[in-house]
Amino acid sequence: MTSQSEELLSLIGTSAPIVSVRQEIDWAARCDTKVLITGESGVGKEIVARLIHAGSRRCDFPLVTVNCAALTETLLETELFGHVRGSFTGAFRDRTGVLEQAHRGTVFMDEVGETTPRMQGMLLRFLETGEIQRVGSERTDTRVNVRVIAATNRNLVEAVAGKRFREDLYYRLNVMQLHLPPLRGRMDDIPALLSHFLAHFAAHYDVANPVVSPDAMGVLTRYQWPGNVRELKNAAERLIVRSRNGRIDVTDLPVEQLRAGPELPSPAAPGHATADALYESLVTSGQSFWSVVYPPFMSRDITRDDLRFVVHKGLEHTAGSYRMLTERFNMPAHDCKRFLDFLRKHDCHVAFQQFRTTQSPAASR
Numbered sequence: 001m002t003s004q005s006e007e008l009l010s011l012i013g014t015s016a017p018i019v020s021v022r023q024e025i026d027w028a029a030r031c032d033t034k035v036l037i038t039g040e041s042g043v044g045k046e047i048v049a050r051l052i053h054a055g056s057r058r059c060d061f062p063l064v065t066v067n068c069a070a071l072t073e074t075l076l077e078t079e080l081f082g083h084v085r086g087s088f089t090g091a092f093r094d095r096t097g098v099l100e101q102a103h104r105g106t107v108f109m110d111e112v113g114e115t116t117p118r119m120q121g122m123l124l125r126f127l128e129t130g131e132i133q134r135v136g137s138e139r140t141d142t143r144v145n146v147r148v149i150a151a152t153n154r155n156l157v158e159a160v161a162g163k164r165f166r167e168d169l170y171y172r173l174n175v176m177q178l179h180l181p182p183l184r185g186r187m188d189d190i191p192a193l194l195s196h197f198l199a200h201f202a203a204h205y206d207v208a209n210p211v212v213s214p215d216a217m218g219v220l221t222r223y224q225w226p227g228n229v230r231e232l233k234n235a236a237e238r239l240i241v242r243s244r245n246g247r248i249d250v251t252d253l254p255v256e257q258l259r260a261g262p263e264l265p266s267p268a269a270p271g272h273a274t275a276d277a278l279y280e281s282l283v284t285s286g287q288s289f290w291s292v293v294y295p296p297f298m299s300r301d302i303t304r305d306d307l308r309f310v311v312h313k314g315l316e317h318t319a320g321s322y323r324m325l326t327e328r329f330n331m332p333a334h335d336c337k338r339f340l341d342f343l344r345k346h347d348c349h350v351a352f353q354q355f356r357t358t359q360s361p362a363a364s365r
């Protein structure tokens with residue numbers, strides 16, 4: 001086994017939540033029920049799904065992952081169910097979908113909370129019957145035996161209440177629920193995770209495993225890790241890549257972690273280095289908001305605060321006009337509503353009224 005797959009399949013941590021998650025993984029591996037894994041992005045939902053599959057009697061059959069947020073509805077439909085030749089332009093031959101490919105194994109449906117109502121209907125039908133109808137086919141093509149493990153970073157109970165997620169599908173998926181708390185809720189795990197990832201990347205880049213100074217360790221274990229384990233893992237990789245003398249001192253740490261330290265700049269004057277750089281590249285590169293800001297936001301590489309900062313900064317220039325902001329962020333005018341819906345959905349809509357009494361857009365240019 002490579003170090004990559006070993007790393008993928010060990011759940012590090014000894015905090016109470018992780019100990020109980022480990023027990024739940026064992027239990028889930030022994031039975032064959034559907035599992036819904038919940039928790040913020042980067043907490044380890046995918047690794048948990050892999051561990052359940054690896055410990056189950058399906059382990060000799062495939063585990064196939066589908067990221068429901070990454071594909072449009074049409075692409076997701078062919079990805080899952082497959083298609084028949086000629087069903088759309090470019091469908092030159094029949095293709096099996098991942099549900100068929102995972103026969104006797106497991107399908108991991110990541111970000112299931114992002115599916116459209118029509119897709120939710122199709123999933124429900126599949127879960128009820130196990131039948132697959134390929135896109136463009138007139139009849140049921142086959143039946144498969146797959147175990148479905150789904151994950152989401154959304155609160156699906158709220159989504160059901162708000163009619164954005166079908167209640168019947170929610171109950172189908174949620175036979176067993178496994179919740180992974182954010183890393184800031186189990187900070188005892190930070191030192192073990194940190195040494196695990198430092199050792200992993202030191203081996204990977206063929207450098208000595210560095211010694212972390214007590215001060216640096218103090219900063220890293222106090223930091224809240226809004227991007228959870230994924231952020232910590234990325235930070236460890238960066239530290240290894242940059243480490244020169246086999247030691248990690250406070251001065252080697254990235255600014256995000258430093259500014260979170262209590263003795264360093266206060267939260268009243270947050271450093272918005274990332275968001276500032278993002279804003280600059282947005283307004284100077286000519287690239288659209290959807291390609292500059294949206295991807296790092298969805299992958300949690302930037303926070304909601306960063307996004308609000310970018311919007312705030314833009315609105316200062318447009319005197320509170322979202323229509324002009326759409327243009328400033330290099331989106332076509334008809335994207336204005338989509339942009340606003342996106343901001344509202346993620347609670348990042350900034351009230352425009354506060355900008356109205358200040359300068360006019362012309363004056364602030």
Ligand SMILES: Nc1ncnc2c1ncn2[C@@H]1O[C@H](COP(=O)(O)OP(=O)(O)O)[C@@H](O)[C@H]1O
Binds near residue numbers: 041045
């Ligand atoms: N407890 C853990 N022990 C070891 N690695 C972990 C742990 N939690 C998360 N990771 C690693 O962190 C990264 C993000 O985890 P992932 O499972 O993809 O998160 P999520 O699916 O919740 O967004 C992955 O590389 C994963 O292997």
Ligand SMILES: [Mg+2]
Binds near residue numbers: 042045046110
């Ligand atoms: Mg994930």
